[in-house]
Amino acid sequence: MDKIVVFETYYNPIEANIVKTRLIDSGVQCFLSDENTITINPLYTQALGGVKLHLFERDVETARNILQDEDVQIALDNAVEQQSDSIAEDKDPNVIACPVCGSTNVGYVQATKKRFGIFTIIVSLLLLVYPFSVKKTHHCFDCKHEFE
Template identity: 25%
Template sequence: MEYKQIATYDNYLLANMTLGMLQENEIDCHLKDEYIVTVDPLLNPAVGGIKLMVSAHDFPAAGVLITEAENEYLKEIPCPFCKSCSLVVEEKTDRPDSFWGRMKNLVAYGQEELHQKYYRCQGCGGKVDEIPSSL
C-alpha cells in the first residue's frame, strides 16, 4: 500500500486529533516522525513536523474530511487580533520551476514541494500561522 503525505503538524495534539477523526471515518492513515517531535520539539524543524500519511486510495476522501473538520473548528476560534470568528484556511505550494530549486528543497526539507499552510482572518485580514490553541 502506498502512502502520501496529506498534512504536517507542529502541534502534537492537533496531529492526533486529526488522525483520530480520519480513523473514525475508516481512512487508512498513520503519523510519521511523531516520536522525534514528541521527544525533542527542537528537532521539529529538522524533520519538518509530524507528517500525517494517508493511503493513496483514501487520499481524496481524507482531504475533504480534513478541510471540513478544520473549517468547522475555525468557526469557534476568535482571531487573535480582532477577536472575530472569521478565520479561514489558506494554503500555498512552492514548487520551484528549476531543477536546482527542487533539488535545494529536497536537500533542505526532504521534499521537492513546500506546502505552507496558515489562516487568514476575513475580519481584519490578519495572518495567523498556527491556530491559537484553546484545547
C-alpha cells in the same frame, strides 16, 4: 499494492493527532511518523520537517473532503486552542510578582545583599574556608529589589 503517501505535515503533534483521529473515525486508515521524536524534543521539529500524516494514495480525496468540512475545521481549531490554553495555565499557577514594580520577572536565587548570616561568617573565619551557607531570596531582575 497501494502506495502510502505523506498527506500533510504538522508542527504541532496535538493537531496531528486530532486530524488522525478524525480520519480514523471516518474510516480512513492513516498513521503519524516522527511524532514521538518531536514530542520528546520539540527543537527537532524543523530538522525532521514536522509530524507527517501518512495514508493510502487512494484515500487522499476522501481525506481532503472530510477535513474540508467547516464544522470539523472549527472543532479542530477550538480543540487546539483549548489545549494550548490549558498548557499555558498549567505552567505558572503561582506567579510571584515584585512588590515594588509589579514585574513577574522574578527568580528565587542567591541573595546579592546580606547573603551570609553571622553564624556562617564566624565559622568560616575560624575554619579558614569559604562561607558554606548562603541565603536565598526572591530577586526582581527588572528593578533589582530582593524580597522574601
